Amino acid sequence: MLSDGLDLEAAAARLAATGRLRLPGLLQEGVGALYEAVTDPAMLWMRAIHNPWNTEVPVAVFEAEPLLEQARLIALCHEEATEGFQFLFDRLKLGQARAMGLTIPQALYDLHAWFNSEGFLAFARALTGDDRIAYVDAQATRYLPGHFLNRHTDEHVDAGRLYAYVLNLSPDWRAEWGGLLMFLHGEAVVETFVPGIGTLNLFKVPQSHAVSMVAPFAGMPRYAITGWWRTTPPPGGQG
Template sequence: MQIQLNPNLGTTQLASDFQQKKRLRIDNILSADSAEAILDCLKNQTAWQLLYSNADSSPTRLNNQQLEQTTIEQIKATHAQVYARATSSYQYWYKFFPMVEAITTGQVTEKSPLNEVTKFLNSAEFIGLARKITGHSSLVKIDPHATLYEPGDFKNLHDDMRDDKDARDKSIRRYAVVIDFTKNWSVNWGGEMQFYPGQNPTTSESIFPGFNALTLFQVPTLHRTNMVAPYAAKGRYAIAGWLRDDPNITRLDLGDTPVEAK
């Protein structure tokens, strides 16, 4: 299927709202059919991996095969270690699916909604919208991945500046994008993104999971994903990524000037 934007977005107002706090929530970002197809794919067609942090906050990923080879006792012990470290350092534990990696290695077919949404998020339509809203005319790409926070999953305070990538990649994270695909979420279940004005703050702003809703914010911004309550009835689905500059990429489809002409 073809992923489509909601045709009724008011770009001028969205840009004005974003400039006030460098943060914005856009409800009904996609067409209804697009959002439903993506949710179905996330729930029923996605081979989720377990992603968690080591002692130095670096990531460890376990795919389905690795999880099958890991005992419940080992998982519980690792989980307890992450929780213990989380009292005083940046730690996380949630489900993850590397969309770009899966597409390049053939794990995701061309007809999959995850392939379609990856192409859409890198299309002139979406990148052009992001440029208009942020006022940042050099954005050229986004690297989406899928997340699932189930009961007990969390991600501690961070600012998105950490960037584990190939040294040859010269791109820079400018804005974070999170598109929620969770219906009928209760605020009692936690799992909200919480934004903070600084370290050890006394106030915060919360954005709870929703359906077909995009959250956009400037990098760096201090935030965390609060733990999903153990009694939550379901998980929190989203597709996230970072809008980037990249001096090695020219978007002719967005009217950029070719490098040799500059």
């Protein structure tokens, strides 16, 4: 359920003025269940590294490789990140997981269904003033120490992405732990959003942004549900 205390008029004005918004306390209930879901030891995570084949491998498979091979792959990732687009983090696409019949915590499937309910879609359209929003895809994400996401804009014309969102799930996150959502103009960081549990970060696509590397001394992984408010579902609804 959406929180009763949201000032949607002020939030809509802020989003319209800047193209981005940090909205604390989005959910009235359910945040605890989502945090329990993403921290469940049985949760299935895929290791995501940018590659030409757009493929991912289960974290268990990646970590079963010899340490030297893991280090080689991460070194290649870092080499590509120096001058280009690259990322390293764990995720699970919820629409794809449902289509494959994967057994994951039910709270994640419930969230994906709620995001695509008429009530939530009406909220999204009212907040943005954009009646084209017809689908919300979602992926659970986990950033461990050393994980990052280089600058990019999220632009993907064929995917119908209108707004990108991050629903933060890590409690008591500290800015010095990294994992910051940074908005960029050239080489300048023009605004930064620190993760806060239950906080929705929302921004219009395209917009240059990055997630800073999570520090080795971070007190926990950076957990979130992320995705896009879109004009159409992905093929097969597997977002």
